[in-house]
Amino acid sequence: MNEPLLRARDVRKYFPVRSGFLQRTVAHARAVDGIDLDIRPGETLGLVGESGSGKSTLGRILVGLMTPSAGELSFEGREIAGLGGSDLRRSRRQLQFIFQDPNGSLDPRMRVGEIIGEGLHAQGAERDVRNKLVNEMLDKVGLRREAAQRYPHELSGGQRQRIGIARALVLQPKLVVADEPVSALDVSIQSQVLNLLVELKRELNLTYVFVSHNLAAVNYVSDRIAVMYLGKFVELASTEQLRRAPLHPYTRALFSAVPEPIPGRRRQSVVLKGEPPNPIDPPSGCRFRTRCPLARDVCAEREPGLTPRPGDANDHLVACHFA
Amino acid sequence: MADPSTVMEGLATAGLGTEPAVPLPNTDAARSRLRWNVPLVVGLAIVILSTFLAFAAPWLSAHDPLEIADASLSAPSSLYLLGTDQLGRDVLARILYATRTSLSVACLSAALAFVSGTLIGLVAGYASGLVDAFMMRLLDILQAFPALLLAIALVAALGPNLPNLVLTMGVLFTPRFARVARASTLSVRERDYVVAAIGLGVSPIRIMFRHVLPNIAAPLIIEASLTATLAILTEASLSFLGLGVQPPEPTWGGMIAQSTAVMSIAPWLAISPGLAVVFVVVGFNLVGDGLRDAMDPRS
Numbered sequence A: 001m002n003e004p005l006l007r008a009r010d011v012r013k014y015f016p017v018r019s020g021f022l023q024r025t026v027a028h029a030r031a032v033d034g035i036d037l038d039i040r041p042g043e044t045l046g047l048v049g050e051s052g053s054g055k056s057t058l059g060r061i062l063v064g065l066m067t068p069s070a071g072e073l074s075f076e077g078r079e080i081a082g083l084g085g086s087d088l089r090r091s092r093r094q095l096q097f098i099f100q101d102p103n104g105s106l107d108p109r110m111r112v113g114e115i116i117g118e119g120l121h122a123q124g125a126e127r128d129v130r131n132k133l134v135n136e137m138l139d140k141v142g143l144r145r146e147a148a149q150r151y152p153h154e155l156s157g158g159q160r161q162r163i164g165i166a167r168a169l170v171l172q173p174k175l176v177v178a179d180e181p182v183s184a185l186d187v188s189i190q191s192q193v194l195n196l197l198v199e200l201k202r203e204l205n206l207t208y209v210f211v212s213h214n215l216a217a218v219n220y221v222s223d224r225i226a227v228m229y230l231g232k233f234v235e236l237a238s239t240e241q242l243r244r245a246p247l248h249p250y251t252r253a254l255f256s257a258v259p260e261p262i263p264g265r266r267r268q269s270v271v272l273k274g275e276p277p278n279p280i281d282p283p284s285g286c287r288f289r290t291r292c293p294l295a296r297d298v299c300a301e302r303e304p305g306l307t308p309r310p311g312d313a314n315d316h317l318v319a320c321h322f323a
Numbered sequence B: 001m002a003d004p005s006t007v008m009e010g011l012a013t014a015g016l017g018t019e020p021a022v023p024l025p026n027t028d029a030a031r032s033r034l035r036w037n038v039p040l041v042v043g044l045a046i047v048i049l050s051t052f053l054a055f056a057a058p059w060l061s062a063h064d065p066l067e068i069a070d071a072s073l074s075a076p077s078s079l080y081l082l083g084t085d086q087l088g089r090d091v092l093a094r095i096l097y098a099t100r101t102s103l104s105v106a107c108l109s110a111a112l113a114f115v116s117g118t119l120i121g122l123v124a125g126y127a128s129g130l131v132d133a134f135m136m137r138l139l140d141i142l143q144a145f146p147a148l149l150l151a152i153a154l155v156a157a158l159g160p161n162l163p164n165l166v167l168t169m170g171v172l173f174t175p176r177f178a179r180v181a182r183a184s185t186l187s188v189r190e191r192d193y194v195v196a197a198i199g200l201g202v203s204p205i206r207i208m209f210r211h212v213l214p215n216i217a218a219p220l221i222i223e224a225s226l227t228a229t230l231a232i233l234t235e236a237s238l239s240f241l242g243l244g245v246q247p248p249e250p251t252w253g254g255m256i257a258q259s260t261a262v263m264s265i266a267p268w269l270a271i272s273p274g275l276a277v278v279f280v281v282v283g284f285n286l287v288g289d290g291l292r293d294a295m296d297p298r299s
Helices: A055-062 A085-094 A112-122 A127-140 A145-149 A157-169 A187-204 A215-221 A239-244 A249-256 A297-301 B004-018 B026-034 B038-060 B091-127 B129-144 B147-158 B162-188 B192-199 B204-240 B252-262 B268-295
Strands: A006-019 A024-039 A044-048 A070-075 A095-098 A175-179 A207-212 A224-229 A232-238
Touching: A006 A055, A024 A055, A024 A232, A044 A055, A044 A215, A055 A095, A055 A175, A055 A207, A085 A095, A085 A112, A095 A157, A095 B192, A112 A127, A112 A145, A112 A157, A127 A145, A127 A157, A157 A187, A187 A215, A207 A215, A215 A239, A224 A239, A224 A249, A232 A239, A232 A249, A239 A249, B038 B091, B038 B268, B091 B129, B091 B162, B091 B204, B091 B252, B091 B268, B129 B162, B147 B162, B147 B204, B162 B204, B192 B204, B204 B252, B204 B268, B252 B268
Parallel strands: A044 A207, A044 A224, A095 A175, A175 A207
Antiparallel strands: A006 A024, A006 A070, A224 A232
């Protein structure tokens, strides 16, 4: 493939764990622990994992809402991890974020029109330009233009999430990270919002990173899927490859939990035991070994790298000694 | 009637009046919103009435507050409703005129403290780190002094007049607002809508004034009405000590101070200005409590 839109190299985010009277840092929680990722222009990359796997943290780092503790991050070939102040604010336009909770992410004291237009205001657009773009965006996300005069609490959850989408897309970003964009919504409107995201992607030439633990939703929208476990990728492949032949035992367990749409067809289910280990003190070697059905001695000694499967020409990357 | 649910409801309503920190279930909150907020209504009535009396003082009082009549220390009568003082001045007129001084000092100093304290708290809470630590330690120093002592020292140094009183008390009350504003800012800045604004490239100043400030306004307004109470008491204390607005201008504290020498033969001189202080203080307090009840269950 050609030049990636966003390129991450060995990105890490460690949160200090403080304790005691002096609030000394006693340890670090490794939320994201060495991620390499190339996001290709125009694709939708699904990011899946259990809660606590670091997928939301990684999503926030990708759009600059959080600064990584270490690693390189470049957008269209330009380094963005070190940017600050007004440079950073200008580059925000290209990278936008859709929040999980439409209630908490909209300022209750602002009208919908102001909320959607705020990014344009920050980028220096005049009032009439702003109003025009906000109105167009309201049409695109399927809200009536009158909604601009309303407050968020006057609208339903699905409508509020459309506002969150409109706010992100009105800036004409190139990359949009959506953090569980439908998980806070009623099941009955989840598909509406998913379809809206897919339509807008086609219409506006967007690239998505879709963070979710809802595998059915991720399968539906994604071209490629990255599976995260305890701050690391364990497998990265096209949606088709992952569905047909997941290689990593963790991925297999995850995908076996997705309900089968064809009645009567059963696949064997893999049930994992226990909880994910503490990210403050992850297991030696392979992080999954404590819950892995295939684990042997080598797994505790050597950490498997994320490498192409031997003999497979496609870029199906997996981090397992036995895959 | 020993129906337990009625008892519980009664307890919940009683708790609403005194201890708003207890989170109430939604249904109770909704019910109490529908009911009249008695403290707020009574408090507002008192505050509005006092403000009206202060403005209308020249038309309401039959006598000039500085006019000296022949009858000194005359008891309340139809001519002098609240009697006269040692110099033969009408006590009712003096109380009405003193309301102007008290209310203007209270409101202006509370407003000054509101603006400066909110700004300091907003910046400290939003900037955090060293800026926060530095500003809050400065306020600690200010609060380390006993409030009235510091006020006495400052007014004595600056000179006792209305602008200096407002300035002194404004500075004195600033930490109250700064603490409330900082604490609220610390919680609001973590909300997703503030993170979203940062992600849109909104400048920190605009985030502070457009997103944080409107969302921390409620506790600050409550603080303002409670601070006004404190300001009235402080003003009365200072003028009792002779450091308020200077005679012959009437002040409640000054009138009480003058009355001490003749209190046994003319008790009305001490009682009526004392009641005036109580009346206004209770009014502002009720407004503060009422606002807290009205705003707390929702947030």
